[in-house]
Amino acid sequence: MNRKIDAYNSTWLQRAAMRTAEFRNAGSYSERSSIWSEIKPVYMDIQNYKCAFCEKRLSGEEIGTIEHDIEHFRPKKKITNWKIPKSLNGVPITKAIRNQPGHHLLAYNPFNYTTSCKPCNSILKKNNFPIEGQYDVTQASVISLIRYELPYLLYPLGNFDKNPEDLFFFVGIHPVSKGNSLREENRARVTIEFFKLNDHVQRKHLFIQRAETILALYRIMETIVVNGIVDEEDAKEFANRTSLHAPHANCARSFMILYKNDRDEAYRVFKDAQKYYNSVSK
């Protein structure tokens, strides 16, 4: 990450370190203007222009940076209590103390950034960061913090946190916990609720895009498998839509696993996606 940031902007890391030293001395985050937006394009590129949390495609153009928010994974200034929905009754979520300070030492840590869409960042995440362990804002190592805080949300970049696909998959256009262990099941359930990934009213657009993904994949697979035709462009589209970097990759890859294992069920899922798509299209 640092190498990419340095290649993009050779002075940023040094300036960021100076600011972090100031926050360390002050014991809190405070500054008149920030500099993280300067490196936003690095994250847009790494994430292939998709939101880190809901996987929808965002603008990749020069003037499209406005669509992306640089998201501080762990809140920098203060941590607020997330209003826990009833569906998560019984999931142990630590209550933040009143005026819980944020992670001032991570305001300029490149592994505390990701880019996300505005609904995920500005409306849903805000200053919330649900955990099972204890908040420790004196800690500057994001790797140690995973063990200490036991966060529920998944940090999507690098390889020091779980891959979302390890924790949840999609049944058609709906995300579902894999339930590997109680902790992982809870992480998946909190993530799905937190970003409203299974809320077809508030996040209707995600459902439409997932349905479009399934329709496209099913049609390509039928052309290839049933008709025995491997068209070069179909093969390319298949690879693009099922790559880890693709928008809605988890949904696409879950559907392909189903298609390989049970084509009759995949057909039913395809028809459901088609019915949903037609019902919401005008």
Ligand SMILES: [Zn+2]
């Ligand atoms: Zn999003």
